Amino acid sequence: MIQYKLIYFDVRGLGEVSRQLFHLAGVEFEDVKISRNDEQAWLELKKSTPFGQLPILKVLDTESQKEIEIPQSSAIGRYLANQFGYAGKSPEEKAMVDAVIDQFKDFLVPQKQLTLAVRTKKSEEEVNRVKEEIVTPAKNEYFKILKKLLGNNSSGFLVGNGITWGDLQISDNLTTLEGFGLFTPLEEPILAKFHEKIMNTPSLKTYFEQRLASLL
Numbered sequence: 001m002i003q004y005k006l007i008y009f010d011v012r013g014l015g016e017v018s019r020q021l022f023h024l025a026g027v028e029f030e031d032v033k034i035s036r037n038d039e040q041a042w043l044e045l046k047k048s049t050p051f052g053q054l055p056i057l058k059v060l061d062t063e064s065q066k067e068i069e070i071p072q073s074s075a076i077g078r079y080l081a082n083q084f085g086y087a088g089k090s091p092e093e094k095a096m097v098d099a100v101i102d103q104f105k106d107f108l109v110p111q112k113q114l115t116l117a118v119r120t121k122k123s124e125e126e127v128n129r130v131k132e133e134i135v136t137p138a139k140n141e142y143f144k145i146l147k148k149l150l151g152n153n154s155s156g157f158l159v160g161n162g163i164t165w166g167d168l169q170i171s172d173n174l175t176t177l178e179g180f181g182l183f184t185p186l187e188e189p190i191l192a193k194f195h196e197k198i199m200n201t202p203s204l205k206t207y208f209e210q211r212l213a214s215l216l
């Protein structure tokens, strides 16, 4: 038997897509959430993590007692998506799903500046400057790409005709952008329809409904 333990902070961030993959697949896992406010606990744990950061996924084979620890959110997401059948149905689909993830990671670079400005309680003026000058231009290009993918695919998913971890990642990011006031469903009907579709995925609906509002 395989036992999974996902360790991340008590936020959605880079751990959320892996959590969603477990719920989507109906596979049990231990969802360890390290408090963002408990710096001491994190610094202690940090020493024993493979690359010094979270998330990490521990995979234990209970028969052989062999355990592996996987660092890096995309490596974890890709591993779980492959294990559970949400990585794409062919090598070509898998490559396109990876391209979607890479595009998201590119966008994360400017988006992180906004997250940092908010977390470090910069002035409203500074937060708005980062939003307008850094994040919005990058977001416009990113949205163009997403709309092109959705426009070329009648299934309503970004790649192929079934849900993949690429859909989960982009939908989760739209939730984040909506929170920042950078995604307004009424102004982006194509992306809004996609977001709605993923949020209404039957095996994920309960998880989304029960997810703590604090899991920002």
Ligand SMILES: N[C@@H](CCC(=O)N[C@@H](CS)C(=O)NCC(=O)O)C(=O)O
Pocket (backbone or CB within 6 Å): 013, 014, 046, 052, 053, 054, 055, 071, 072, 073, 074
């Ligand atoms: N490229 C890594 C980035 C991981 C990362 O930045 N983790 C942050 C949390 S989102 C972290 O562990 N911060 C605490 C630290 O670096 O001490 C990934 O995708 O997993």
